[in-house]
Amino acid sequence: MSVKLPVRVWAAAAGLAAVSLxxxxxxxxxxxxxxxxxxxxxYAPGGVADVIARLVAEEIGRTGGPTLVVENRPGAGGAxxxxxxxRAIPDGNTLLVVSTPFIIDPLLRKLxxxxxxxxxxxxxxxxxxxxxxxxxxxxxRSLAQLIDDARAKPGQITMASIGPASSFQLGFEMLKRAxxxxxxxxxxxxxxxxxxxxxxxxxxxxxxxxxxxAEYLKAGTLRVLAVGNGSRADPLPDVPTIxxxxxxxxxxxxxxxxxxxxxxxxxxxxxxxxxLNTALKDRAVxxxxxxxxxxxxxxxxxxxxxxLKKQHEEYSRIIAEANIRAE
Numbered sequence: 001m002s003v004k005l006p007v008r009v010w011a012a013a014a015g016l017a018a019v020s021l022x023x024x025x026x027x028x029x030x031x032x033x034x035x036x037x038x039x040x041x042x043y044a045p046g047g048v049a050d051v052i053a054r055l056v057a058e059e060i061g062r063t064g065g066p067t068l069v070v071e072n073r074p075g076a077g078g079a080x081x082x083x084x085x086x087r088a089i090p091d092g093n094t095l096l097v098v099s100t101p102f103i104i105d106p107l108l109r110k111l112x113x114x115x116x117x118x119x120x121x122x123x124x125x126x127x128x129x130x131x132x133x134x135x136x137x138x139x140x141r142s143l144a145q146l147i148d149d150a151r152a153k154p155g156q157i158t159m160a161s162i163g164p165a166s167s168f169q170l171g172f173e174m175l176k177r178a179x180x181x182x183x184x185x186x187x188x189x190x191x192x193x194x195x196x197x198x199x200x201x202x203x204x205x206x207x208x209x210x211x212x213x214a215e216y217l218k219a220g221t222l223r224v225l226a227v228g229n230g231s232r233a234d235p236l237p238d239v240p241t242i243x244x245x246x247x248x249x250x251x252x253x254x255x256x257x258x259x260x261x262x263x264x265x266x267x268x269x270x271x272x273x274x275x276l277n278t279a280l281k282d283r284a285v286x287x288x289x290x291x292x293x294x295x296x297x298x299x300x301x302x303x304x305x306x307x308l309k310k311q312h313e314e315y316s317r318i319i320a321e322a323n324i325r326a327e
Contacts, residue, residue, distance in 0.1 A: 036067045039095045042081025044074045048294065052126050052256050053097040055288055059279040066275075068095070077101065079111050086113035090261040092268035095122070099256050100167045103312050107319050108165055108326040119259040120269050121308055123276045123300040126289060128254040129210040129235070130171070130228035132159070132242070135201050136221055143226040143245040146205060147179045154182040160194040160203040163187025165326045168207040170315055171228055171242075171252025173322045178247040198222065209254050210235060211293025228252035234295050251311070255297070257304065273300040 039057060041050045050072060057068035073081030078101060088094035096119065103115050113119075132143060140146045150157035161168035164187045172185050186203050188194035191212045198206040199221060206213070210233060216222040227233045227241045230251040242250045258276055260269055279285060280296035289296060299307065318324070 036069060037093055037095055039068045039070045039097060040081045040085050041070060041072050041097050042074060042078040042084075043072065045072045048128065048292070049097050049099050049256055051292065052289070052294065055285055056125065056258075056276060056279045059282050059285050060275050063278070077105060079105065083112050085259065085261060086118040088261045090120070090264040092260060092264055092272060094261060095272070096259040097125070097256065098259065100254055102257075103308060104165065104167060104170070104315055104319075105326075107312075107316055108324070116309060116312055118262050120262055120264045121301070121305040122258040122260055122269060122272050123280075124255055124257045124297045124304045124307060125276065125280060126256045126294045127229065127297050128256070128294055129233035130168070130207065130252050130254050131210050131213060131224050131233070131236070131239070132205055132207050132226045132228065133198065133213050133217070133222045133224050134205045135198055136223045137201065138204070138223070140205075140225060141223070143240075143242065146225060147181055150179070150181040150183045155184055157181075157205070158184045158186050158203040159205045159207055160186045160188055160197045161207040162189070162191060162194060165319075165324050167252060167254060167315075169324065170318050171250065172207055173318045173324070174250045174252070174314070175242060175247060177318075177321070178250060207252070209293065214293055234290075235293070249314075256294075257308075269301070276300070 039053050041053050043049050050070065053070045057070055061067055073084060075081065078098065082096060082098060082102065085094055085096040105111065106113070106115055134140050134146070140149070146157065159172050161172065163169045163185065169185055169187065172183070176183050186197070188197065191208055194206055194208060195212060197203045199216070205225070207228065213222055214235070217224055224236060224239050226245055227236060227239050229241060230243065230253060232239065232241055242252070260272065277298045277300055280298045286296055
């Protein structure tokens, strides 16, 4: 007589089998049960997350690790593919590669997963440094000067970016509150129109990723005032962060990370973390990422989980205080 067991029981059994194989094959070996790993990118092909996933997958395969098959599952702003991974059996055979909206979206609309409880954080893979820039013809040469002018001209100083409800708007609202000034956020549907607005001096400033403004900084048509990350950006070592400018705890980083379904056994997640981190240290991978303004981080496990929890709490607070709504 056959007995039907709940899915989670089978999942646990599969996880334990994988764990036993890890122990049996040694610390440096990969579980034989996980020869092919489905890596879901919940966005369209060709985007940054897709590029990162494929670079990492290629490097892991090249060095003899398991095969990572990248599967693009776009839809509902990333919710379709993300939910599919949340529901997957937690045995290490299904991964998710996502970006910052993974944390923000569930705070703005009802979704069938929770970014904190439905997943096991693996690694903060890559950072796309964020910056506040102004037109080079503007009088501002530091963030302090911009803030001082905003204080003298309530509501008149504007900052453009992708929006509404983007990580850039949340970063703007954090800065606005920390500096206690009345500034105006101007949302655009994409980087290009926001960039055109600051180049055309239709707005005072712009909050965006370094990769989208790098050529204009090199050409001298834009000037960078501050870095939005928690630490200085590799390509801009002399530019202070917003925190260094006096506004602590403001981290508007654009991150890309890898996750497994919740309840994936710790031994499996540790093995995955090792694979991902090693791939990010490869010189060729670093060079390919650097060309696109992306920089490996490789913060994994508990450290990444703590970062996500803090960001989730901070974003939740700002969304409530600023009454931010998605379109």
